[in-house]
Amino acid sequence: QVQPVESGGGLVQAGGSLRLSCAASGRTFSIYSMGWFRQAPGKEREFVAAISRSGGSTYYADSVKGRFTISRDNAKNTVYLQMNSLKPEDTAVYYCAASPKLYGLGAATQYNYWGQGAQVTVSS
Numbered sequence: 001q002v003q004p005v006e007s008g009g010g011l012v013q014a015g016g017s018l019r020l021s022c023a024a025s026g027r028t029f030s031i032y033s034m035g036w037f038r039q040a041p042g043k044e045r046e047f048v049a050a051i052s053r054s055g056g057s058t059y060y061a062d063s064v065k066g067r068f069t070i071s072r073d074n075a076k077n078t079v080y081l082q083m084n085s086l087k088p089e090d091t092a093v094y095y096c097a098a099s100p101k102l103y104g105l106g107a108a109t110q111y112n113y114w115g116q117g118a119q120v121t122v123s124s
């Protein structure tokens with residue numbers, strides 16, 4: 001069992017960068033695939049990025065491909081989301097989640113453990 005806790009959100013101008021971190025408690029972090037989702041006001045939660053247990057495989061939503069990078073450090077029980085070239089439409093609450101699954105990581109239903117979320121606001 002892990003408990004993700006996000007940090008690093010904030011306010012940034014369009015074109016700027018932010019890095020989100022997600023620290024997960026528990027000694028079994030490395031057995032979980034990790035993902036980032038986001039939810040904008042009035043919209044459904046959507047997939048952003050995911051990373052396999054070892055970090056060898058990564059997956060991205062088309063809307064962030066080439067701008068966002070997901071990575072993990074299993075020694076620190078932490079997963080990161082580096083966000084570059086931010087756009088106003090990236091404004092949302094970003095959630096970190098842990099999944100025991102190997103596949104289908106684009107679906108929120110695959111994840112058992114969720115953080116509380118971190119607000120990211122991109123001004124135009």
